Amino acid sequence: MRMFATIALLLGAYGLFAQDNSVTTVSILGCHSQDTPAPTIPYLVNTLKPDYCIWVGDNVYADTDDNPQYIQDQLNLLAAKPGFNQLKTQSKFFVTWDDHDYGKNNYGKRYKLKEESKQIHRKFWMLENEIPANHDGIYYSKIEVQPNGKKVQFIMLDGRFNRDRPIKPNGDAFGKNQWKWLEAQLQQPADVRFLVNGYQILLEKPTEWEALIKIGKSRKKLIDLLKKYKVNNALFITGDQHYVEILESDKKLGYHTYEIMSAGINTTEEPGHPANRVAGPDLTTHDATIIEIHWQAAPYLQVKTYNVETGQVNIDYRIELGDIGCKSDCNQK
Numbered sequence: 393m394r395m396f397a398t399i400a401l402l403l404g405a406y407g408l409f410a411q412d413n414s415v416t417t418v419s420i421l422g423c424h425s426q427d428t429p430a431p432t433i434p435y436l437v438n439t440l441k442p443d444y445c446i447w448v449g450d451n452v453y454a455d456t457d458d459n460p461q462y463i464q465d466q467l468n469l470l471a472a473k474p475g476f477n478q479l480k481t482q483s484k485f486f487v488t489w490d491d492h493d494y495g496k497n498n499y500g501k502r503y504k505l506k507e508e509s510k511q512i513h514r515k516f517w518m519l520e521n522e523i524p525a526n527h528d529g530i531y532y533s534k535i536e537v538q539p540n541g542k543k544v545q546f547i548m549l550d551g552r553f554n555r556d557r558p559i560k561p562n563g564d565a566f567g568k569n570q571w572k573w574l575e576a577q578l579q580q581p582a583d584v585r586f587l588v589n590g591y592q593i594l595l596e597k598p599t600e601w602e603a604l605i606k607i608g609k610s611r612k613k614l615i616d617l618l619k620k621y622k623v624n625n626a627l628f629i630t631g632d633q634h635y636v637e638i639l640e641s642d643k644k645l646g647y648h649t650y651e652i653m654s655a656g657i658n659t660t661e662e663p664g665h666p667a668n669r670v671a672g673p674d675l676t677t678h679d680a681t682i683i684e685i686h687w688q689a690a691p692y693l694q695v696k697t698y699n700v701e702t703g704q705v706n707i708d709y710r711i712e713l714g715d716i717g718c719k720s721d722c723n724q725k
């Protein structure tokens with residue numbers, strides 16, 4: 393009897409030892425007006441201290457038809473913001489752009505300064521190793537191995553450089569090379585994948601906003617890739633709107649996931665009303681969004697938005713990692 397008790401005790405102790413209580417934190421920033429204060433940045437530095445920061449686009453507003461130096465100057469204003477350099481030192485940045493830091497409102501592949509803008513972006517965000525100088529865009533991807541061995545994959549999409557105009561019926565958002573690259577990234581082993589795009593992915597039609605569903609068959613193609621490779625851990629991180637909301641994929645997609653749309657770190661605007669919204673909108677002007685990945689036996693993500701002036705938490709939403717993925721209809725197209 394005593395032996396059984398000892399074994400039970402040992403198993404219990406092993407259970408305790410094996411329990412993984414570690415947490416990885418990821419913040420999302422974007423739609424930053426370079427001309428007004430951004431207290432979200434020092435709040436992240438001093439209070440939330442995220443492991444990673446995703447800059448989701450419109451990181452500055454730098455619209456210009458003919459002056460690349462103007463784009464550089466607006467980025468320099470961001471670099472001079474209180475806390476920016478500290479944040480860059482203490483959190484690892486993952487960056488994409490949207491239209492306004494690409495350089496022109498709602499523009500895609502026809503933007504005249506796209507090459508110049510790309511070189512400025514690579515240099516400013518220190519992405520020269522990740523993005524070759526002759527790359528057709530600023531897309532890149534990285535797998536970050538956590539201290540507990542878990543892998544977080546950041547897939548930074550570029551929905552601007554190769555994007556056809558939405559009115560084109562067979563238009564494409566990413567271009568042939570980026571699709572091929574994406575397919576390869578989805579086959580890498582990872583425990584959680586964040587697919588990051590400047591504008592929204594799970595918004596359904598009709599919508600007045602820019603959205604992947606409006607660009608030919610791009611949205612279907614993306615979901616089909618997730619199904620094809622039975623990717624069971626992909627979430628979308630997007631920006632563009634100046635508030636925070638979480639969308640859940642519609643059942644008819646056959647792939648269950650969520651989109652965390654978070655931008656407007658020092659701006660706000662009237663929200664849309666997507667039917668598949670499950671949290672938000674949080675319209676706080678100075679807010680900070682954080683995703684906590686809790687690596688316990690059944691890992692989950694806790695998504696929180698903070699009012700950085702009061703410390704109040706507005707959105708506090710839990711996503712079970714095990715609920716994500718293609719279920720029975722994985723092989724259907």
Ligand SMILES: [Fe+2]
Pocket residue numbers: 423450492632633655
């Ligand atoms: Fe914006």
